Amino acid sequence: MRREPSPPRPDFAEEAKRIGFHYAHADGEPYWDETARYVFSMREIEDRLETATADLAALCEDVVARIVTDEQALERLRIPRHAWAPIAESHARRDPSLYGRFDFAYDGSGPPRLLEYNADTPTSLFESSVVQWFWLERMIERGHLPAGADQFNSLHDRLIARWREIAEGGPVHFACMTASVEDRGNVAYLADCAAQAGSWTARVDMRDIGLCGEMFVDRLGRRVERMFKLYPWEWMFADAFGKSAAMGATRFVEPPWKAVASSKGFLALLWEAAPGHPNLLPCFFEDDARASSLSRFARKPLYSREGANVTLVDGDARLAETKGAYGGEGYVRQELCLLPNVGGRYPVLGCWLVGGAPAGMGLREDSSLVTTDRSRFLPHAIID
Structure with missing residues (x-):
């Protein structure tokens, strides 16, 4: 590429x-x-x-x-x-x-x-x-x-x-x-x-x-x-x-x-079904205790459009954060995978x-x- x-x-x-x-x-x-x-x-x-x-x-x-x-x-x-x-x-x-x-x-x-x-x-x-x-x-x-x-x-x-x-x-x-x-x-x-x-x-x-x-x-x-x-x-x-x-x-x-x-919760269910799949990233519902194991993650609303209300976290640093009106249903945390x-x-x-x-x-x-x-x-x- x-x-x-x-x-x-x-x-x-x-x-x-x-x-x-x-x-x-x-x-x-x-x-x-x-x-x-x-x-x-x-x-x-x-x-x-x-x-x-x-x-x-x-x-x-x-x-x-x-x-x-x-x-x-x-x-x-x-x-x-x-x-x-x-x-x-x-x-x-x-x-x-x-x-x-x-x-x-x-x-x-x-x-x-x-x-x-x-x-x-x-x-x-x-x-x-x-x-x-x-x-x-x-x-x-x-x-x-x-x-x-x-x-x-x-x-x-x-x-x-x-x-x-x-x-x-x-x-x-x-x-x-x-x-x-x-x-x-x-x-x-x-x-x-x-x-x-x-x-x-x-x-x-x-x-x-x-x-x-x-x-x-x-x-x-x-x-x-x-x-x-x-x-x-x-x-x-x-x-x-x-x-x-x-x-x-x-x-x-x-x-x-x-x-x-x-x-976006489906991403967590995919990971539960096939942990370690080479094309998937570890992902958990935010209220799942396993979510705390991710120190680098993308926080995404269960329902959102066009990248709204997404936060990219690397340890104590926030790399990016978008605004919007989503997130009322909850969030997932997906292991951070930055775009090239x-x-x-x-x-x-x-x-x-x-x-x-x-x-x-x-x-x-x-x-x-x-x-x-x-x-x-x-x-x-x-x-x-």
């Missing part, structure tokens, strides 16, 4: 507009950054990153199967009691998962180490799937990358194929908080994938979903039979409709059973799953040790 300068395209703004990439800049700052690129060997991708992603996906599947009906585990994850039955029932039905993302610390030498599992509402999908693939093609066409350059990226085709399996051509509503340009962009992309898989699709704001008897409906009165929601399960279960019988009538993507993996310093930047590698199988990678970097919503997305290439 190496970071190297890369010539930005003079016509990128036109291409971004053409493909619908409306959040290349955020609050006046670049989010998409092609002034540099990360380069990997095929062996690194296949033997380390892809293998780690597949191994951890299998482990997560096993651990989820053990805890969806384990009341003690659900309590530790601070999942409300009224959510336990929908979670167990969705798993028993084998409700399908569309996607997820493992965030790894990786320095090009040792094994990738899992920092977080974004199991429920991961974003940065469109830029991982489409935007950086177009970048790769243009760089090859213009002679800035060798003709044989490749990318860890089969996301687009796999997403279409997975939607075909999940929806079988049936209707799908796509919901998010539409005030977020990034959320709208990710949902629009996934709706396009579902449409290419043969489904009728409709995009709605979460606030435009109502109840009609024991069924969710949209503003036009159409039944919401299957819904992709870019809206976290912990928020769903906390909302007024979270106890409604309609929760069992609609099939959700991601399904309710994914809620157990979307908590690559020319003053700290990259995190997001390896994607589609249907539980490795499907691609997106890379974000920051000048801070904690990756946040201000971090930039950089493209990557495989060159041997």
Whole structure:
């Protein structure tokens, strides 16, 4: 793995507009950054990153199967009691998962180490799937990358194929908080994938979903039979409709059973299930006596977004601390694994799953040790 300068395209703004990439800049700052690129060997991708992603996906599947009906585990994850039955029932039905993302610390030498599992509402999908693939093609066409350059990226085709399996051509509503340009962009992309898989699709704001008897409906009165929601399960279960019988009538993507993996507490349960796993870091609930054994650790809320309320501790020193409104449910302490310093930047590698199988990678970097919503997305290439 190496970071190297890369010539930005003079016509990128036109291409971004053409493909619908409306959040290349955020609050006046670049989010998409092609002034540099990360380069990997095929062996690194296949033997380390892809293998780690597949191994951890299998482990997560096993651990989820053990805890969806384990009341003690659900309590530790601070999942409300009224959510336990929908979670167990969705798993028993084998409700399908569309996607997820493992965030790894990786320095090009040792094994990738899992920092977080974004199991429920991961974003940065469109830029991982489409935007950086177009970048790769243009760089090859213009002679800035060798003709044989490749990318860890089969996301687009796999997403279409997975939607075909999940929806079988049936209707799908796509919901998010539409005030977020990034959320709208990710949902629009996934709706396009579902449409290419043969489904009728409709995009709605979460606030435009109502109840009609024991069924969710949209503003036009159409039944919401299957819904992709870019809206976290912990928020769903906390909302007024979270106890409604309609929760069992609609099939959700991601399904309710994914809620157990979307908590940072799941990292502690993974470590309990596979202590010493080369791709895991020791992790404990903060109220577990074993947590005090870690003198160097990342303190993370059970539920948080975009790196909020994270503290990095090294003995008596606080290396980094982010603000936010999370942490009321409790925290975990995960052994400290600092992101590699690559020319003053700290990259995190997001390896994607589609249907539980490795499907691609997106890379974000920051000048801070904690990756946040201000971090930039950089493209990557495989060159041997």
